[in-house]
Amino acid sequence: MIGTWIRAGAVALGLAAGTAQAEESFIVVQSTTSTQNSGLLDYILPGFEAETGIDVRVVAVGTGQAIKNAMNGDGDVLLVHAKQAEEKFVAEGWGVERFDVMYNxxxxxxxxxxxxxxxxxxxxxxxxxxxxxxxxxxxxxxxxxxxxxxxxxxxxxxxxxxxxxxxxxxxxxxxxxxxxxxxxxxxxxxxxxxxxxxxxxxxxxxxxxxxxxxxxxFNQYGVILVNPDKHPGVRVAAAQRFIDWLLSEEGQAAIASFKLDGEQLFFPNAQ
CATH class of the missing domain: 3.40.190.10 (Periplasmic binding protein-like II)
Known part of the structure; x- marks a missing residue:
């Protein structure tokens, strides 16, 4: 009987782990139309997704709407370009921390x-x-x-x-x-x-x-993790991995290499 309980417990833990992994297999990024319309995200995201196995689902709207969506819990990461509004988002507890990513x-x-x-x-x-x-x-x-x-x-x-x-x-x-x-x-x-x-x-x-x-x-873009204290459903591990990648040498190099007709469209400036 004890052995049966142990085996059942192990199965339950395995299912829980599998569920957690499934939940972390994608993230929702609330972003601006410019990152989508310019082709930047289509250019850089395949590299991140291939490396991590995390699917990035982008909601491309105006920054104001993206912030509202994130405040409603409809996203894991905010990638926008209105620094004052972004800082307010963090100050009011909706986001964890804001980082500069790039500018144009x-x-x-x-x-x-x-x-x-x-x-x-x-x-x-x-x-x-x-x-x-x-x-x-x-x-x-x-x-x-x-x-x-x-x-x-x-x-x-x-x-x-x-x-x-x-x-x-x-x-x-x-x-x-x-x-x-x-x-x-x-x-x-x-x-x-x-x-x-x-x-x-x-x-x-x-x-x-x-x-x-x-x-x-000057047009600065920032990235923010939506605060899981406000919205427990935030996929923290996967979202933070995406943010870390954007700020890394690899992510910054991917942004810098995106060009149209030989002209660079975004300039990485993560600290």
Whole structure:
């Protein structure tokens, strides 16, 4: 009888271990549309998955929505680009710790006709002021994403309340970067976009990069483990392994090697 109990216990432990391994066989990463639309994640994730056997399931939405999803427990890792919001996420206990991963920059794109005459400028606030003064069409994501948050900061610094212009020369799509660029292309309008999505975007039409190089257009990405104290279902071991890989020499090298037409889209800067 004792032997039977021991064997039964061993079987139960084995099943439990197998269940734990199965639960850790995948993670959910709440991320931004830019990491997905640019092709970065499709490029780097196969290497991690082959090395670890962990499947990475990406939910690509705006940063604001990604943070909300993580707060609701719908994810194990947050990979986004709105540092102030990320730090708040951690400070309020939703995330364990935030790490810099990589950066690129935002650019202002617009029509070749350039009615606001901003081409060649390096001052984003001056460019937005000119767009407002001329009532030239501007298309915003309007979705609380990292790009939208950055855009609103620049309008605020310019002293312009775009809410007053909404529906007139200022249009909000409530959509991701690709959809917003499609609208801007169709309207011959200005838009703020991350450079990686712009380079991967196929429907540029008459749009070109008109303003770039302003330090204010710096675009930092961070990664955070969702706090298991808030959501016990977080797959901590697998999620932490993914974070460690992103921050490792191997992961950083994978990010750096991702290029489009010979141009590097993201620049690793994990400490």
């Amino acid at each position: 920059d935002f650019v202002l794109v617009g029509p070749r006709s350039d009615p606001a005459k901003v081409k060649g400028g390096t001052d984003i606030v001056a460019a937005l002021t000119a767009i407002s003064d001329t009532r030239a069409p501007f298309v915003s994501r309007g979705d609380n994403s990292g790009t939208h948050k950055a855009e609103l900061r620049h309008w605020k610094e310019a002293g312009i309340d775009v809410a007053d212009a909404s529906g007139n020369w200022y249009r909000e799509t409530g959509s991701g970067m690709g959809a917003t660029l499609n609208v801007a292309s169709g309207m011959d309008a200005y838009a703020l976009t991350d450079r990686a999505t712009w380079l991967a975007f196929g429907n540029k039409g008459k749009l070109n990069i008109l303003v770039e190089g302003d330090p204010k257009l």
